Amino acid sequence: MPPHSEALTRLREHPTTALANLPTPLIRLSRLGESLGTNRLWAKMDAETGFALGGNKVRKLEYVLAPRMLEGVTCLVTAGGPQSNHCRVTAAFAARHEMRCVLVTNQGPEGAPTGNALLHRLFGAEIVLVEDRSQRAIRMQSVADELRAAGEKPLVVPIGASTSLGSLGYARAAIELCEQLDAVDDGCSETLVFSASSSGGTLAGLIAGLALMDRTDVYLHGVSADTSATELDDICRRLAGEAAELLGAKIDPGTVPFASIDDQVGDGYGLPTPASREATELFGRYAGIVLDPTYSSKAAAALIAHVRDSGVHDHQRIVFLHTGGAPGLLA
Numbered sequence: 001m002p003p004h005s006e007a008l009t010r011l012r013e014h015p016t017t018a019l020a021n022l023p024t025p026l027i028r029l030s031r032l033g034e035s036l037g038t039n040r041l042w043a044k045m046d047a048e049t050g051f052a053l054g055g056n057k058v059r060k061l062e063y064v065l066a067p068r069m070l071e072g073v074t075c076l077v078t079a080g081g082p083q084s085n086h087c088r089v090t091a092a093f094a095a096r097h098e099m100r101c102v103l104v105t106n107q108g109p110e111g112a113p114t115g116n117a118l119l120h121r122l123f124g125a126e127i128v129l130v131e132d133r134s135q136r137a138i139r140m141q142s143v144a145d146e147l148r149a150a151g152e153k154p155l156v157v158p159i160g161a162s163t164s165l166g167s168l169g170y171a172r173a174a175i176e177l178c179e180q181l182d183a184v185d186d187g188c189s190e191t192l193v194f195s196a197s198s199s200g201g202t203l204a205g206l207i208a209g210l211a212l213m214d215r216t217d218v219y220l221h222g223v224s225a226d227t228s229a230t231e232l233d234d235i236c237r238r239l240a241g242e243a244a245e246l247l248g249a250k251i252d253p254g255t256v257p258f259a260s261i262d263d264q265v266g267d268g269y270g271l272p273t274p275a276s277r278e279a280t281e282l283f284g285r286y287a288g289i290v291l292d293p294t295y296s297s298k299a300a301a302a303l304i305a306h307v308r309d310s311g312v313h314d315h316q317r318i319v320f321l322h323t324g325g326a327p328g329l330l331a
C-alpha cells in the first residue's frame with residue numbers, strides 16, 4: 001500500500017463540480033518525434049479537457065467551484081490578462097450556472113476584441129478595466145465589496161485558480177497520467193514531463209500527486225511564462241505542501257524530481273520568441289496540435305531545446321503536457 005493511501009482516497013473522493021472530459025488522451029507524437037530524432041515523444045492533451053475550449057483551468061476550477069463553495073453565490077469575480085484562459089473558463093462557468101461574472105482585466109490592444117477577450121464577452125462577463133496587472137488583485141476585492149453592497153453574494157476566484165484547493169485538480173491529474181504511463185509498454189523507466197507554468201497551481205498539484213504516490217520516475221519541468229525559476233520553485237513547493245495538507249498528508253515536495261525553467265520567457269509574458277514560434281510551427285505541421293503564444297509554445301520550446309541539447313536516453317520518454325490556450329493564437 002502506498003504510504004499516503006488515505007490521502008489518495010480523499011483526493012479521489014473530494015467533492016468537485018464535474019466539468020472536464022477525463023481522462024484526457026495521452027497520445028504518441030510519432031511524426032513530430034521523428035522530426036526531432038526521437039520515437040519516444042508523447043503529449044498529454046489537457047488542451048482537450050473540453051469545457052469552454054478546455055485547458056488546465058478546467059481541472060482546477062472543478063475544485064475551486066465545487067458545490068459547497070457556491071452555496072448562495074450569485075456572482076463570480078476574477079481577474080487576469082485580456083487574453084486570460086482562466087477568465088474564459090470562469091465566465092463560461094458563470095454563464096452555464098446562471099450567475100453574473102465580473103472580470104477585472106488590464107486593457108488589451110485597441111480595436112474589436114479577439115481570441116479570449118472576445119470569448120469573455122460572448123459568455124456575458126462584465127469587464128472592469130485596470131491600468132496594469134499590479135492593480136488587478138486589489139480591484140477584484142473592491143469589486144466584490146461593491147457587489148456585496150448591492151445585495152449580491154460574490155465569490156472571488158483567485159487568479160489562475162492557483163490555490164491549494166485548485167491544485168488538487170492536478171494532483172488528481174498526476175494519478176491519471178501515471179495510470180496511462182504505466183499502461184505504455186515501451187520499456188522506458190523514466191518520464192520527463194514539460195509543462196507551461198505561471199501561477200504555479202498546475203505544477204504544484206502534479207508535485208503533490210506524485211509525492212503522495214511516492215513516484216520518483218516522473219521528472220517535472222515547469223516552464224515559466226513570466227516569473228523567475230527561483231520564484232516559481234518556491235511557489236510550487238509551498239502550494240504542493242498545502243495541497244497535500246488539505247488531504248491530511250504531510251509530504252516532502254523535494255522528493256519529486258522537479259525543475260523550474262525560465263530561459264524561454266524571452267522579452268516577457270505573452271511575447272513570442274524565435275524558439276516559441278518554431279515550436280508552434282513544428283507542433284502544427286507535424287502533429288496537428290495548436291499551441292498558444294503565451295504558455296504552451298514556450299513549454300514546447302523548452303522540450304525541443306532539451307531533446308536537441310541533451311538527447312533522449314534509451315530508458316526515457318518525453319511527455320508534453322498540453323495545458324491549452326489555443327484562443328490566444330487567434331487573438
Ligand SMILES: Cc1ncc(COP(=O)(O)O)c(C=O)c1O
Nearest residue numbers: 198199200201202295323324325
Ligand atoms: C494555457 C495555459 N497554460 C499554462 C498556464 C499556467 O498554469 P499555472 O497558472 O497553473 O501555472 C496557464 C495559466 O496561467 C494557461 O492558461
